[in-house]
Amino acid sequence: MSNVEAEPAEVTCASTPGGVEVLGPRDVPLGGPRAMSVRRTLPQKQRSLIGAWCFCDHYGPDDVSMDVAPHPHTGLQTVSWLFTGEIEHRDSLGVHAFVRPGELNLMTGGRGICHSEVSTPGSTVLHGVQLWLALPDAHRDAPRDFQHHVPPTVELDGAAIRVFLGSLAGSASPVTTFSPLLGAEIVLPADTTLTLDVDPSFEHGVLLDTGDVTLAGTALQPADLGYVGTGRSSLTLTSTGGARLVLLGGEPFGEEIVMWWNFVGRTHDEIAAYRDEWQAETDRFGRVEGYAGTRLPAPPLPGGRLRPRGNPA
Numbered sequence: 001m002s003n004v005e006a007e008p009a010e011v012t013c014a015s016t017p018g019g020v021e022v023l024g025p026r027d028v029p030l031g032g033p034r035a036m037s038v039r040r041t042l043p044q045k046q047r048s049l050i051g052a053w054c055f056c057d058h059y060g061p062d063d064v065s066m067d068v069a070p071h072p073h074t075g076l077q078t079v080s081w082l083f084t085g086e087i088e089h090r091d092s093l094g095v096h097a098f099v100r101p102g103e104l105n106l107m108t109g110g111r112g113i114c115h116s117e118v119s120t121p122g123s124t125v126l127h128g129v130q131l132w133l134a135l136p137d138a139h140r141d142a143p144r145d146f147q148h149h150v151p152p153t154v155e156l157d158g159a160a161i162r163v164f165l166g167s168l169a170g171s172a173s174p175v176t177t178f179s180p181l182l183g184a185e186i187v188l189p190a191d192t193t194l195t196l197d198v199d200p201s202f203e204h205g206v207l208l209d210t211g212d213v214t215l216a217g218t219a220l221q222p223a224d225l226g227y228v229g230t231g232r233s234s235l236t237l238t239s240t241g242g243a244r245l246v247l248l249g250g251e252p253f254g255e256e257i258v259m260w261w262n263f264v265g266r267t268h269d270e271i272a273a274y275r276d277e278w279q280a281e282t283d284r285f286g287r288v289e290g291y292a293g294t295r296l297p298a299p300p301l302p303g304g305r306l307r308p309r310g311n312p313a
């Protein structure tokens, strides 16, 4: 998915005594015919990253179509995770794939990649999350890559868990990552309390998709991202009416990044150079074959210098 937001609004966040920070969503329109809008919880003013997770869009279930023309990425990986619908993916590595519910599609756009995303004709309802992972400095020029993995569903105390990155509840994803990470979908039946053993060196975020959930004593609304910092060896989730959520985690990223449009870099000048290369159609990004239409032009850079984002100490 492409970030088309020009002027991100700031959102207030609340810290609770239990140590849970509730990151509320803001609505971001993506434009286009039968336009869809997404609920964005990362990045925001108070928090830019959870581990290496640097972008979190939640969308649907909406009766919409998606048609995102070829657009570039640098310095990041994209994680597409659907609950409903189907999206056709084409990229400049030559991959032509279909993104389907319960299947991880992880695209690495290190040095540079471009891709298109189009919902398939029979797929009118879209519901899912689009996530980005910042690549650490040592790996941010990694070559283009695309990995597909269908995680098994494991049961724990009545919950159904699909671990797409990292390990949880005895289930480990074979997909390699460039920093220690966790990503999992969890479905809680009604009247459930689930305690998960987690790595205390990780910070975590719980994105509530549907239903109701309480994270470490703090209730979340749908599309909220509940954040807890490092130092916890377990997380307790409670639901009264049932819930579906996505659990994200990772070691604190420890680097400041510059994010603009679809690029992750380290400086304003680097981002400006990526933009110039996209506009000049250089080999850094390559070409998408088979997309019916033209590539997305980069928006103009903002007036001031782009500033690095990090997390509060």
Ligand code: MN
Residues within 6 Å of the ligand: 001, 002, 071, 073, 078, 115, 262
């Ligand atoms: Mn994209």
